Amino acid sequence: MENNLVLQMKNIKKSFDDNEVLKGISFEVEKGEVVSIIGPSGSGKSTLLRCATLLEKIDDGMIQYEDVVVANTEEGGKPVYLPKKEITHVKSYFGLVFQQFNLFPHFSVLKNVMHAPINVQKRDKAEVEKEARELLEKMGLADKADAYPCQLSGGQQQRVAIARALALNPDILFFDEPTSALDPELTGEVLKIIRQLAEEKMTMVIVTHEMSFARGVSNRVIFMDGGYIIEEGDPEEVFGNPTQERTKQFLKNYQQ
């Protein structure tokens, strides 16, 4: 890597039918950085993550992971994505943690974590199992290895989902409202894990409605509204002294 950028997105546009959700978003993530994306519902945060994780195809713009350009728009044309085979390789750069966990219900906890490294990355089973057990230990779930997702609380399921994403050794981890489906108590245990990862300098992009968490954990905060990035910067500045009227308005609703 010539520079320290893990992800670059430039001028990303995305519409669903006539509804333009992203109207030209550019942002970069440096290695070791924790970026929080906040904003009202429908502002395009989740769509941005879905574009970054290649679940949605962009209509215009450029996506680059490290030194690999994944998608790019030639002048006046449609964006061109890498061929399928290389896309599979690109997917090993990132992981995604969903709001609804999306664990595989027919796999045990351990198998949920081990299955992709063995079957997608074709790694050695014994080695993967050792790492998977260490990851579960770190998530405080060592004793749940043989349980099935349906036997776990939401917070535990989300921690398994984080372990599953980490098992592929991604360079960057995306979180799409990771605690929105959890009650406050379970939210705490998931946020604790994310904080711990931040301390270990894991590169992360977190879409969240947990404002105090975003303020505490991030190096940078991005405020999105209406498909644009309205404001971005140091969390203390964005939260403590926002410059844009829209940001002030939005944050006011969160100050009690």
Add this chain to the structure above:
Amino acid sequence: MSLWTMVIKMATGLERTCAIFFLTVLFSLPLGMIVALLRMSKNKVVSGVTRFVISVLRGTPLMLQLLAVTYGPYYLFGLTVSKNKLIPVVIAFSINYAAYFAEIYRGGIESIAKGQYEAAEVLGYSKTQTFIRIILPQVIKRIMPSVTNEVVTLVKDTSMAFTVSYQEMFTIGKEIANSQTSFMPFIVAGVFYFVFNAIVDFAMGKVEKKLNYYQ
């Protein structure tokens, strides 16, 4: 004719009843999956044609389909009707049941949450891997009760082979009933089917229980 002779005579047809049953299960289950995948094809022509074929197979009597497959080749192409009627009977049953299984599979596949596909996609699974390793095992568990339903119906439907005079248990029973002017063979047949289905129920119950390791 004593009841015992009747039972023995009809039991000789059980082998053929079982042949129809097991061969139909063997062929229609995988065939149904192919039909389901064609039905869900993104190609509108493929899915439309498949949809039409399914609706014909489900919308016309199985008895008619049995006659069509057995005697159709003779009327259409002048081919001789094969002596071994098992072949056309199994073909007709397999195609008919595949249509029903296809719709069960489709329902099962479409009931799996989109998040499962997305999780697999982000983790780097190929489309085939996703279907075989992630989706299909969940589908099988979900559709087991409906499949059991169809299989139980199939046991009873084998009796329809009498329309093409295939000498399975019910056909033999019907012949005895005619020659002896007795209702007894039908009662015997009823008991046979009931016991057969009790075994099927038990076996499918075991399978369902085995798949119950998660909710």
